[in-house]
Amino acid sequence: MKILRLILGDQLNARHTWFQQVDDEITYLLMELEAEASYVVHHIQKVLGFFVAMREFAQFLRQQGHQVIYLRLDDQENQHSLANIPVLIEKLGCEKFEYLLPDEYRLDQQLLILCRDLNVPCKAYDSEHFITQRQELKDLFAGKRYLMESFYRTIRKKHNLLMEGDKPYGGRWNFDSENRGKWDNRFTIPNALLFPQEVSDIYQMVQNMRIKTIGQVDPKRFGWPTNRDQALQLLDHFVSYALPFFGRFQDAMTIQSRTLFHSRLSFALNIKLLHPLEVVQRAMAAWQADPLRIGLAQIEGFIRQIIGWREYLRGVYWAEMPRYATLNFFNSQRPLPHFYWDSETQMHCMHYAIRQSLEDAYAHHIQRLMVTGNFAALAGIHPDEVDRWYLGIYIDAIQWVEITNTRGMSQFADGGLVGTKPYTASANYIAKMSDYCDFCYYDKSKRYGDRACPFNSLYWHFLDRHRALLQNNPRIGMAYRTWDRFNADEKTKILEQANFYLHIIESL
Ligand code: FAD
Numbered sequence: 001m002k003i004l005r006l007i008l009g010d011q012l013n014a015r016h017t018w019f020q021q022v023d024d025e026i027t028y029l030l031m032e033l034e035a036e037a038s039y040v041v042h043h044i045q046k047v048l049g050f051f052v053a054m055r056e057f058a059q060f061l062r063q064q065g066h067q068v069i070y071l072r073l074d075d076q077e078n079q080h081s082l083a084n085i086p087v088l089i090e091k092l093g094c095e096k097f098e099y100l101l102p103d104e105y106r107l108d109q110q111l112l113i114l115c116r117d118l119n120v121p122c123k124a125y126d127s128e129h130f131i132t133q134r135q136e137l138k139d140l141f142a143g144k145r146y147l148m149e150s151f152y153r154t155i156r157k158k159h160n161l162l163m164e165g166d167k168p169y170g171g172r173w174n175f176d177s178e179n180r181g182k183w184d185n186r187f188t189i190p191n192a193l194l195f196p197q198e199v200s201d202i203y204q205m206v207q208n209m210r211i212k213t214i215g216q217v218d219p220k221r222f223g224w225p226t227n228r229d230q231a232l233q234l235l236d237h238f239v240s241y242a243l244p245f246f247g248r249f250q251d252a253m254t255i256q257s258r259t260l261f262h263s264r265l266s267f268a269l270n271i272k273l274l275h276p277l278e279v280v281q282r283a284m285a286a287w288q289a290d291p292l293r294i295g296l297a298q299i300e301g302f303i304r305q306i307i308g309w310r311e312y313l314r315g316v317y318w319a320e321m322p323r324y325a326t327l328n329f330f331n332s333q334r335p336l337p338h339f340y341w342d343s344e345t346q347m348h349c350m351h352y353a354i355r356q357s358l359e360d361a362y363a364h365h366i367q368r369l370m371v372t373g374n375f376a377a378l379a380g381i382h383p384d385e386v387d388r389w390y391l392g393i394y395i396d397a398i399q400w401v402e403i404t405n406t407r408g409m410s411q412f413a414d415g416g417l418v419g420t421k422p423y424t425a426s427a428n429y430i431a432k433m434s435d436y437c438d439f440c441y442y443d444k445s446k447r448y449g450d451r452a453c454p455f456n457s458l459y460w461h462f463l464d465r466h467r468a469l470l471q472n473n474p475r476i477g478m479a480y481r482t483w484d485r486f487n488a489d490e491k492t493k494i495l496e497q498a499n500f501y502l503h504i505i506e507s508l
Pocket residue numbers: 261262263264265266267269270305306309310313363364365366368369373390391394396397398401402403405406409410
């Protein structure tokens with residue numbers, strides 16, 4: 001029976017059981033689609049990263065002896081959507097269509113509709129990438145409030161990771177309190193491992209096809225890993241040089257390094273060049289081999305991101321979509337200011353994080369959460385606008401992991417499905433965790449008046465305007481108690497300052 005099998009751009013999993021046997025009756029299909037390259041305005045490095053990795057994967061499959069059809073963006077016969085599929089089924093005389101379960105709700109729906117209309121049988125296979133199943137979180141909590149910590153513990157027990165019997169290794173589940181170090185210049189920050197390759201031909205094709213993109217790239221030196229070998233090298237590099245300090249400086253930010261001790265593995269993970277368990281096991285092996293060099297707080301902090309947050313957010317996505325994409329708990333309506341697109345702002349923290357994102361298609365978690373996300377939440381930017389920006393600008397942005405982080409964790413637009421409180425903060429936090437304020441036009445210590453840091457007045461304005469929604473949240477009670485201690489005059493000055501800044505937001 002002739003079968004057509006679809007592989008999406010984020011399904012480059014060489015170890016999938018599909019590829020264990022070569023079968024001449026099976027043709028694999030990979031497609032560069034205009035629809036995918038432009039459903040939001042993507043960073044140019046993201047478009048290139050996907051296309052280069054897909055081409056390398058097609059090449060890999062051919063080398064293994066598999067039959068592959070690869071539709072390039074500029075192929076004449078490319079219809080630039082799933083409409084390619086019935087055409088190819090007809091042309092090749094296929095009697096069956098098979099696909100791997102997509103991670104995006106949008107594509108899941110499109111494929112279900114396609115299959116309903118095809119005149120051959122269809123079958124969906126698991127992508128064999130995640131540690132948990134789509135429905136696992138929903139089943140686990142069964143109508144109760146989702147909690148990342150209990151999800152994480154369940155997965156750790158189930159996979160016997162960092163466990164001593166049924167107890168957490170070292171007696172604690174969580175070393176969060178030891179993962180809040182400010183960068184103190186005492187250690188050597190590893191260089192980011194790049195894989196410079198020339199991608200000028202694909203870059204030119206994207207330009208010729210007039211795909212609108214943002215951000216910068218040097219097409220002669222594209223640096224992201226685009227095949228499994230490179231992804232494994234990046235994993236080794238991280239484990240050797242960054243893991244020993246990962247947890248400790250996880251929340252730190254500095255102008256001395258754009259990556260600090262972060263792994264830059266998210267792109268390789270999200271397009272499935274690496275499996276999350278193999279990443280965790282590689283890190284655990286290094287810790288076991290040298291527990292003095294890689295402390296427990298470092299390995300636990302790393303594992304929590306992969307088997308905790310990453311799997312947890314995927315579970316929330318499948319439990320809550322499509323309604324999740326419409327949530328706007330605070331009814332925020334303001335458009336995204338221009339500086340998210342061009343980094344032209346006098347707020348140094350914002351300028352730095354956005355310029356870096358435009359140049360690298362990367363910012364680490366705390367830059368995304370406590371700088372750009374924090375500002376958007378404080379300023380009351382519409383979550384649709386915030387989502388579109390995050391979905392476009394980062395090379396690792398795929399909706400299941402982007403929207404839950406953005407609309408959920410960072411904007412609290414889901415009213416607390418993902419997190420227990422909004423991640424909003426004044427300049428205090430940014431000054432504590434970074435050196436950004438030292439180079440800023442604004443004064444981190446002022447709440448109002450000349451050059452007062454916008455994060456300060458906006459923080460109190462945010463709490464004040466959303467009091468009815470937030471004051472009963474036990475995790476914010478302290479902030480309201482502080483606000484209530486300010487005298488009326490002080491409060492008025494702060495709120496007036498915030499209103500002024502919101503009025504001139506495009507000029508901040
Ligand atoms: P590291 O800090 O080295 O962490 C190791 C790995 O853990 C990451 O590669 C990632 O796979 C996983 N991880 C860590 N934190 C998270 C998290 N919160 N959610 C899911 N996985 C996590 N991550 C994406 O992969 N795609 C996105 O589109 C995305 N959008 C985000 C938007 C916002 C507003 C925020 C606050 C976070 C977002 N994240 C996203 C999560 C996180 O910021 C990135 O995974 C991380 O910065 C990637 O860099 P890294 O590989 O160096 O991560």
